[in-house]
Amino acid sequence: MPDSGYPWPIETTRLDNGLRVVVSEDRTAPAVAVNLWYDVGSRHEPEGQTGFAHLFEHLMFEGSVNVAKTEHMRLIQGSGGSLNATTNPDRTNYFETVPAEHLELALWLEADRMGGLVPALTQETLDNQRDVVKNERRQRYENVPYGDAWLRLLPLLYPPGHPYHHATIGSMADLNAADLATFQAFHTTYYAPNNAVLTVVGDTTAAEVFALADKYFGALPPREDIPAAPDGRTVPATGRPAVETVTAEVPAPRVYVAHRTQPFGTPGYDVATVLATVLGSGRGSRLYQRLADGERIAQPDLVGAYGVDLAHAPAPLIATATARPGVSGDRLREGLAEVVDELATVPVTAAELDRAKALLSTMWWRQMSTVDGRADTLGRYATQFGDPARAGERLPAWLAVTAEQIAEQAAELLGAADRATLTYLPEETS
Numbered sequence: 001m002p003d004s005g006y007p008w009p010i011e012t013t014r015l016d017n018g019l020r021v022v023v024s025e026d027r028t029a030p031a032v033a034v035n036l037w038y039d040v041g042s043r044h045e046p047e048g049q050t051g052f053a054h055l056f057e058h059l060m061f062e063g064s065v066n067v068a069k070t071e072h073m074r075l076i077q078g079s080g081g082s083l084n085a086t087t088n089p090d091r092t093n094y095f096e097t098v099p100a101e102h103l104e105l106a107l108w109l110e111a112d113r114m115g116g117l118v119p120a121l122t123q124e125t126l127d128n129q130r131d132v133v134k135n136e137r138r139q140r141y142e143n144v145p146y147g148d149a150w151l152r153l154l155p156l157l158y159p160p161g162h163p164y165h166h167a168t169i170g171s172m173a174d175l176n177a178a179d180l181a182t183f184q185a186f187h188t189t190y191y192a193p194n195n196a197v198l199t200v201v202g203d204t205t206a207a208e209v210f211a212l213a214d215k216y217f218g219a220l221p222p223r224e225d226i227p228a229a230p231d232g233r234t235v236p237a238t239g240r241p242a243v244e245t246v247t248a249e250v251p252a253p254r255v256y257v258a259h260r261t262q263p264f265g266t267p268g269y270d271v272a273t274v275l276a277t278v279l280g281s282g283r284g285s286r287l288y289q290r291l292a293d294g295e296r297i298a299q300p301d302l303v304g305a306y307g308v309d310l311a312h313a314p315a316p317l318i319a320t321a322t323a324r325p326g327v328s329g330d331r332l333r334e335g336l337a338e339v340v341d342e343l344a345t346v347p348v349t350a351a352e353l354d355r356a357k358a359l360l361s362t363m364w365w366r367q368m369s370t371v372d373g374r375a376d377t378l379g380r381y382a383t384q385f386g387d388p389a390r391a392g393e394r395l396p397a398w399l400a401v402t403a404e405q406i407a408e409q410a411a412e413l414l415g416a417a418d419r420a421t422l423t424y425l426p427e428e429t430s
Contacts (some may be wrong), residue, residue, distance in 0.1 A: 006389065010022065010024050010389050015193065015214055015218050017219075017220055020198070022382050023201075025202075032097070032106075032371065033199075033375035033376075034097075035198075035372070036110050037093045040053050040092055040191075042088070045166075049186065050166050050170035050171045054133065055133055056187060059183075061085070064112045067112050072109050076109070080099050083095065090312060100202060103200070103208075107216050107217075114191055121183065126180055130175050130176065140169075145249065145250040149254075150167055154167055156258065157420050158260075163232040163313065164313050188223070193222055194226070197382040201372075202371040232313035235313065241417060241420070242421070247424075247427055255423050257318070257336050260314035269309075270400075270401060272317050272409060273307050273360065275406045275409060279339070280303065280305025280306065286343075287336070291303055291332075291335050291336065295335060298332065299321075299324055302321065305317065319340055320336075344414065344415075349403075353401075353406075
């Protein structure tokens with residue numbers, strides 16, 4: 001494959017009701033990926049309705065007007081396909097990969113739950129899925145060592161009222177307090193064709209997909225007054241670091257150092273992506289070389305750095321390390337901060353830059369190697385930037401980043417005054 005661009009065809013249309021449809025034909029294998037991005041995530045949630053977007057990720061599998069509970073999964077899996085859904089602060093997406101002859105089935109199922117969930121939603125279903133989400137919170141966040149780190153980091157990075165201040169899992173109190181009508185209104189508001197992008201990649205043609213999309217989605221009415229998410233692009237600098245120390249039932253001290261960078265999709269975030277790879281991806285990274293292999297204060301498999309690809313505010317860059325036995329939280333925190341600080345003063349070498357770009361190239365083409373990976377990527381760029389073809393910009397942008405840009409960004413955005421530091425310490429044992 002080439003090192004840049006998007007080497008598959010892309011065709012688009014917009015139905016009369018506003019649904020955007022993206023098709024990328026690929027006859028390599030007799031399979032198609034169907035991916036539906038809704039422009040609703042936790043950043044859209046009004047006060048008192050946190051967790052709603054994530055709850056609907058569950059509710060959308062619980063039946064609609066013409067599809068009984070669990071039937072969506074049964075029909076897709078019974079046709080030899082796979083399916084899932086995810087929610088993040090920026091969006092909710094639903095996706096299936098099926099043999100090409102079952103494309104029409106997948107589109108009908110997605111259209112039915114877009115337009116037909118609210119009439120089928122019952123109090124019993126709502127209560128059941130609220131309990132599922134509560135259990136998910138316990139299993140993923142509350143009863144796992146370090147599991148609530150993301151819940152704690154977001155308020156350290158973004159002030160109250162900011163759309164990224166709370167995590168997608170939301171508040172259990174908000175979920176419990178809302179009645180059935182409130183949840184139905186949320187779906188009616190955001191699950192509209194003009195708030196969605198339908199992407200199909202694989203063994204089909206644009207003409208076939210456009211016709212099927214119009215057949216099954218075309219009669220669904222648009223929503224004319226979809227409320228915009230709060231503007232989170234500006235985060236006032238406090239001039240002082242945000243610090244939290246948690247004593248919990250964890251096996252060893254762990255430290256997270258986080259900074260706000262630039263929104264995903266901007267040149268600044270491309271620099272942050274390469275910076276994070278230099279800093280914390282794999283055994284050749286600075287964090288591994290210094291803290292795990294050099295000073296030997298961090299566990300080798302529990303040190304790293306990464307960006308969180310959020311598109312509507314300065315996105316987080318997070319570095320983390322977990323202490324080796326006998327290493328204190330203070331020592332680990334100091335060591336982690338030193339390596340981050342040195343990005344502004346110790347130039348990134350040509351070897352470090354080449355290695356980072358090779359890793360990112362591999363990651364990119366691994367994503368592009370599957371029809372479902374391409375469908376999700378095209379859906380993202382159509383939803384967040386208005387043009388699926390902009391996906392082809394990403395890898396060339398990473399490959400163009402220079403060592404000087406990394407040093408400039410580190411000096412500008414990764415300073416101690418704008419840093420959020422979260423430290424976990426083990427409970428004292430007698």
